[in-house]
Amino acid sequence: xxxxxxxxxxxxxxxxxxxxxYEDSFRRHWLSPALSDYRGERISYGELARRVxxxxxxxxxxxxxxxxxxxxxxxNSLAWGVSFLSVLTYGAVxxxxxNDFKPGNIHTIVNxxxxxxxxxxxxxxxxxxxxxxxxxxGMILMxxxxxxxxxxxxxxxxxxxxxxxxxxKYAGGFTKSDxxxxxxxxxxxxxxxxxxxxxxxxxxxxxxxxxxxxxNMKFACxxxxxxxxxxxxxxxxxxxMFGLAFQLMFELLTGAGVCYLGRTPTPKTLFAAFAEEKPxxxxxxxxVVEKVIRQKVQPLLGKPLMKIAMAIPGLRALxxxxxxxxxxxxxxxxxxxLIIGGAALNADVEKILRQIRFPYTVGYGSTECAPLxxxxxxxxxxxxxxxxxxxxxxxxVFSDNPSSNVGExxxxxxxxxxxxxxxxxxTRDAIDPEGWFHTGDMGLIDGNGNIFIKGRCKNMILGPSGxxxxxxxxxxxxxxxxLVVENLVVERDRKLVALVLPDFAAMKAxxxxxxxxxxxxxxxxxxxxxxxxxxxxxxxxxxxxxxxxRTPKNSIRRFLYK
Numbered sequence: 001x002x003x004x005x006x007x008x009x010x011x012x013x014x015x016x017x018x019x020x021x022y023e024d025s026f027r028r029h030w031l032s033p034a035l036s037d038y039r040g041e042r043i044s045y046g047e048l049a050r051r052v053x054x055x056x057x058x059x060x061x062x063x064x065x066x067x068x069x070x071x072x073x074x075x076n077s078l079a080w081g082v083s084f085l086s087v088l089t090y091g092a093v094x095x096x097x098x099n100d101f102k103p104g105n106i107h108t109i110v111n112x113x114x115x116x117x118x119x120x121x122x123x124x125x126x127x128x129x130x131x132x133x134x135x136x137x138g139m140i141l142m143x144x145x146x147x148x149x150x151x152x153x154x155x156x157x158x159x160x161x162x163x164x165x166x167x168x169k170y171a172g173g174f175t176k177s178d179x180x181x182x183x184x185x186x187x188x189x190x191x192x193x194x195x196x197x198x199x200x201x202x203x204x205x206x207x208x209x210x211x212x213x214x215x216n217m218k219f220a221c222x223x224x225x226x227x228x229x230x231x232x233x234x235x236x237x238x239x240x241m242f243g244l245a246f247q248l249m250f251e252l253l254t255g256a257g258v259c260y261l262g263r264t265p266t267p268k269t270l271f272a273a274f275a276e277e278k279p280x281x282x283x284x285x286x287x288v289v290e291k292v293i294r295q296k297v298q299p300l301l302g303k304p305l306m307k308i309a310m311a312i313p314g315l316r317a318l319x320x321x322x323x324x325x326x327x328x329x330x331x332x333x334x335x336x337x338l339i340i341g342g343a344a345l346n347a348d349v350e351k352i353l354r355q356i357r358f359p360y361t362v363g364y365g366s367t368e369c370a371p372l373x374x375x376x377x378x379x380x381x382x383x384x385x386x387x388x389x390x391x392x393x394x395x396x397v398f399s400d401n402p403s404s405n406v407g408e409x410x411x412x413x414x415x416x417x418x419x420x421x422x423x424x425x426x427t428r429d430a431i432d433p434e435g436w437f438h439t440g441d442m443g444l445i446d447g448n449g450n451i452f453i454k455g456r457c458k459n460m461i462l463g464p465s466g467x468x469x470x471x472x473x474x475x476x477x478x479x480x481x482x483l484v485v486e487n488l489v490v491e492r493d494r495k496l497v498a499l500v501l502p503d504f505a506a507m508k509a510x511x512x513x514x515x516x517x518x519x520x521x522x523x524x525x526x527x528x529x530x531x532x533x534x535x536x537x538x539x540x541x542x543x544x545x546x547x548x549x550r551t552p553k554n555s556i557r558r559f560l561y562k
Contacts, residue, residue: 011024011025011221011253011254011255012024012025013218013221013222016214017185017210017214018185018191018210018213018214018217019088019089019091019181019183019185020181021217021253022085022088022089022181022252022253023089023179023180023181025045025252025253025254025255026045026046026048026049026052026176026179027049027176027179028255029045029228029255030044030045030046030049030176031044031045031046032044032045032228032229032255032257033229033231033257034047034048034252034257034258035048035078035081035082035257035258035260036078036231036257036258036259036260037077037078037259037260037262038233038259038260038261038262038263038273038276039276040078040262041078042078042257043078045252045255046176048081048082048085048252049174049178049179050174051082051086052082052085052086052089053166053170053174053178053179054145054162054166055082055083055086055087055090055145056086056089056090057158057162057165057166057169058145058158058159058162059086059090059092061154061157061158061161061162061165062117062137062138062152062154062155062158063137063152063154063155064090064092064116064117065092066090066091066092066183066184067091067092067093067189067190068092068093068116069092069093069094069095069113069114069115069116069193070087070092070093070094070095070115070116070117070118070119071095071096071097071109071110071113071115071117071118071119071136072084072087072094072095072096072097072119072120072142072239073096073097073098073099073101073106073118073119073120073121073124073239074099074119074120074121074122074123074124074142074143075099075121075123075262076234076237076238076243076260076261076262077121077142077143077260077262078260079121079142079143079145080121080142080238080260081238081248081258081260082142083119083142084096084238084244084248085252087119088191088192089181089183090181090183091181091182091183091184091185093190093191093192093193094192094193095109095110095113095115095192095193095194095195095205096192096194096195096238096239096240096244097109097110097195097239098195098237098239098240099121099123099124099237099239100237102127103127103128103129103132104132106124106127106128107128107129107132107133109195109205110133110135110136111132111133111134111135112205112421112422113193113195113205113421114135115135115136116135116136116137117136117137117138117139117140117155118133118136118138118139118140119139119140119141119142120139120140120141120142120148121141121142121143122141122143125139125141125148130149130151136151137150137151137152137154137155138150138151138152138155146159147159185210186210187209187210187211187214187414188209188210188211188418189209189210190207190208190209190418191208191209191210191212191213192208192213192244192370193205193206193207193208193421194206194208194239194240194241194244194367195239196367204420204421204423204426205420205421205422205423206241206367206368206417206420206421207417207418207419207420207421208241208370208417208418209417209418211414212369212370212414212415212416212417213245213249213370214414215370215390215391215392215393215413215414215415216245216250216370216371216372216390216415217245217249217250217253218391219372219375219390219391219392220245220246220250220253220372221250221253221254222391223375223377224250224281224337224339225280225281225336225337226250226251226254226256226280226281227254227255227256228254228255228256229255229256229257230256230257230279230280230281231256231257231258231259231277231278231279232247232251232256232257232258232259232279232281232282232283233259233261233270233273233274233277233279233282234247234248234258234259234260234261235247235261235265235270235284235288236283236284236285236342240367241365241366241367241370241371242341242342242365242371245370245371245372246283246339246341247283259273259277261273265288267288267291267292267295270288271330271331274330274331274332275332275333276332277332278332278333278334279331279332279334279335280334280335280336280337281335281336281337281339282331282335282337282338282339283339283341284338284339284340285340285341285342285343286340286342286343286344286345286346286349287343289338289340289345289349289353289360290345290346290349292327292330293327293349293352293353294349296326296327296330297323297326297327297352297356298348298352300323301323301352301355306319310355316355320355320356320357321356323356324356324357324358327356327358335359336359337359337360337361337378338358338359338360338361338378339360339361339362339363339375340360340361340362340363341362341363341364341365341371342555343555344362344386344453344472344476345362346476346479346480347384347476348480350362350383350384351383354383359378360378360381361375361376361377361378361381361387362381362385362386362387363375363386363387364386364387364451364453366439366441367417368416368417368430368437368439369393369411369413369415369416369417369437370415370417372390372393372415373389373390373393373395373409373411373415373439373451374386374387374388374389374390374393374395374451375387375388375390376388376450382446382448382450384452385446385450385451385452386451386452386453387450387451388448388449388450388451389413389449389451390415392413392414392415393411393412393413393414393415394411394412394413395409395410395411395445395451396409396410396411396412396436396445397409397410397443397444397445398410398438399444402444402445403444403445403446403447404444405444406442406443406444406454406468407442407443407444408438408439408440408441408442408457409439409441409442409443409451409453410436410437410438410439411436411437411439412434412435412436412437416431416435416437417431417437419431440456440457440458441453441455441456441457442454442455442456442457442460442468442470454470454472454473455470455471455472455473456472459471459472459558461491461496463535463536467533467535467536469496469535469536471488471489471490471496474489474496474498474532474536474538475487475488475489475498477528477531477532478498478500478528478538481524481528482503482506483502483503483506483507483512483517483520483521484500484501484502484503485501485502485503485547486501486547486548486556487499487500487501488548488556488558488561489538490561490562491562495539495540496536496537496538496539497538497539497540497541497542498525498538498540498541498542499542499544499548499561500521500541500542500543500544501544501545501546501547501548502517502521502543517543518543521541521543522541524541525538525540525541548561
């Protein structure tokens with residue numbers, strides 16, 4: 001597949017202030033679409049700038065000062081995007097909170113962050129108890145920017161007089177020349193306080209400085225194929241750094257738009273949105289891609305005639321082209337780059353993507369790096385890797401031989417966080433005296449700089465003779481079994497057990513009883529063990545009837561199943 005010629009994104013890469021980059025982008029892309037809700041409201045950059053300015057007037061008259069923290073909790077929406085950008089460009093510190101958290105968890109994060117205000121979506125509002133958040137001045141419903149609770153006379157008067165105050169300040173109407181942000185921004189000052197999703201532990205507040213955001217945004221603007229007038233469909237949670245950085249912040253520096261699904265990203269909903277928005281760039285997590293491949297491609301390529309065709313060079317190119325075209329059509333028909341992040345891509349799925357020459361790449365990052373650590377354009381991407389370190393970032397492997405001996409990945413650069421908020425012990429554990437961030441991920445780096453992730457330090461299981469067992473690698477193999485939806489490999493009584501959620505719909509369609517399933521799974525366990533070293537063989541498949549509890553970014557909460 002040939003690269004489609006794309007011009008460089010229209011953003012100012014010489015600017016040293018992130019907030020000034022937004023100021024410049026809002027002016028230059030004034031009439032272009034900026035934010036939209038799927039099959040709902042759509043606003044231009046000019047209207048976005050006007051709504052942001054209105055919130056700035058409110059914050060100022062409510063006594064909010066630069067550096068104050070404002071918590072945001074709601075589902076992905078145009079209103080969420082306006083809220084975040086209003087806080088960031090004012091110079092306050094956004095505290096994004098996953099709306100999937102329980103009310104008590106939200107209260108805890110609001111209190112821990114010392115937020116002055118809480119901006120919520122309508123789905124969150126009903127569960128909020130102001131008595132449980134004694135430090136906030138008030139609560140704002142982001143859907144209509146109305147005040148729903150106040151402890152502050154200043155806040156109440158600011159709302160009462162907002163229309164009149166805004167009209168006086170912009171008596172001639174709000175224009176491009178009025179876009180001017182006075183936020184004081186220094187590289188080491190706190191820009192965003194982002195709480196981790198707690199896959200392996202309780203959430204921690206990651207302090208992300210302006211330099212980390214600027215490093216990520218400049219790399220994205222210089223590297224990723226997105227230009228003015230294009231649209232990215234947002235399917236990742238905005239309160240998670242991957243979604244925030246690459247399905248909101250990056251787009252609005254380029255003149256592109258963001259369309260929020262505003263609902264659970266089921267394949268049906270996603271592909272309907274892709275068909276309407278026709279994105280050229282798709283940024284997603286492995287789960288979405290794996291579902292497409294397993295449902296639409298694997299059954300097709302598994303047919304005897306297709307296997308024969310794919311083994312013959314001339315026919316392979318023809319058949320692969322048609323299969324590739326079908327996947328591209330599923331993503332809207334115009335895609336020329338698919339970027340996957342957030343977790344490892346299944347090895348068999350990746351093999352199929354390579355066979356049909358699909359334009360994909362896998363990146364790697366963490367919340368603590370705001371979030372990107374490594375990336376490679378799909379034409380340079382090494383299969384099985386997650387790219388090479390981004391500009392300004394150095395990655396090292398804590399190993400005597402980084403290209404052959406697995407070790408913990410260490411990161412140093414402008415993209416690394418300041419530390420964990422009010423948690424010096426966790427900060428010392430994560431960032432050593434030389435400034436290296438210890439990712440907790442195990443991996444290798446080859447001679448070309450490609451990073452290969454092997455698993456999490458915390459997930460690694462020590463084998464009977466000291467062998468390192470990475471459960472993710474075994475889980476990848478189990479997930480390829482025909483009747484498996486998902487699984488988790490854990491250690492029980494010094495033996496490896498796979499907790500397996502079967503595909504009950506496929507089981508029913510095949511006419512299999514519970515006893516049939518048990519027998520089939522036991523047979524597949526034995527076959528699987530034939531492929532595994534003796535120290536990492538599975539002693540038992542434990543069948544589950546309920547899905548695993550997951551974080552909002554779709555990672556299994558592993559610590560619940562130890």
